[in-house]
Amino acid sequence: MVKDDIQEVVKKAYGKIAQKESGCGCGTTCHTDAKAFAKSLGYSEDDLSDIPRESNLALSCGNPIMIADLKEGETVLDLGSGAGFDCFIAARKVGVSGKVIGVDMTPEMIIKAANNAKEQKHENVHFILGEIENLPLEDKSVDVVISNCVINLSSDKKRSLEEVFRVLKPGGRIAVSDIALLKELPDSIKKNHKAYTSCIAGAVLVNDYKQLLERAGFNDICIREKEVSICMEPDSQNPGSNPADGYDNSSLSSSTVSIYVTAGRKD
Secondary structure (H helix, E strand, O other): OOHHHHHHHHHHHHHHHHHHOOOOOOOOOOOOOHHHHHHHOOOOHHHHHOOOHHHOOOOOOOOHHHHHOOOOOOEEEEEOOOOOHHHHHHHHHHOOOOEEEEEEOOHHHHHHHHHHHHHOOOOOEEEEEOEOOEOOOOOOOEEEEEEEOOHHHOOOHHHHHHHHHHHEEEEEEEEEEEEEEOOOOOHHHHOOHHHHHOOOOOOOEHHHHHHHHHHHOOEEEEEEEEEEOHHHOOOOOOOOOOHHHOOOHHHHHOOEEEEEEEEEOOO
16 A cells, blocks of 8 residues: 555544544454453553543554553653643643643544544643654754554654654653554555554554654664554454454464554753
């Protein structure tokens, strides 16, 4: 798939998720209990107690807040912020002296997130329509960048990570939950639209992920493999676990992995 096609496929898929208030992207079973699902990823009852209900679409593949070590007064950027789930949790961590910015390329998600923020009067959270490959932020303007199962969906991961580095302040850091590969996928899966929007086809090898970070300028890179990708669980509605799509689940399970990524910008 070419870059423009990828963006349109992803935008369309996640626009539908926003309108339905449920998800069939990465990390969800489409009919799962969103709160229970979030708890299974390490979100606490306290994390979930004071966020808009409709912000949690169960699209996560991990918990970047848990590894971000957010502090009062920091400015946080969430890549692919969706309906605002991680943004609202981050906002409580940075307090009224801090700020959280969510960027998403899907208009329906931005509208939903903005409505969620207005509903609960979150004045330190702002949502911007934009692409993570061309972030609508100034250079060296944020302290922390978080992301939850989004970079794998980017049509240009090299450009996305360069943009993240650009907007980070010197001394800034990233905390990312994502999906990566342990071995290459067959071309038939790489070209499959459903596999892409399910956070499988667009994933890169773990070592390639590290190299992209290094080339973007990051230091102190740590990539921790968590487990087989949560997208591969038996009741997931994505091509990696749906026999009707003709894919071998055991083969894909051995190819994908959920990862936590941390890195910093020193200069």
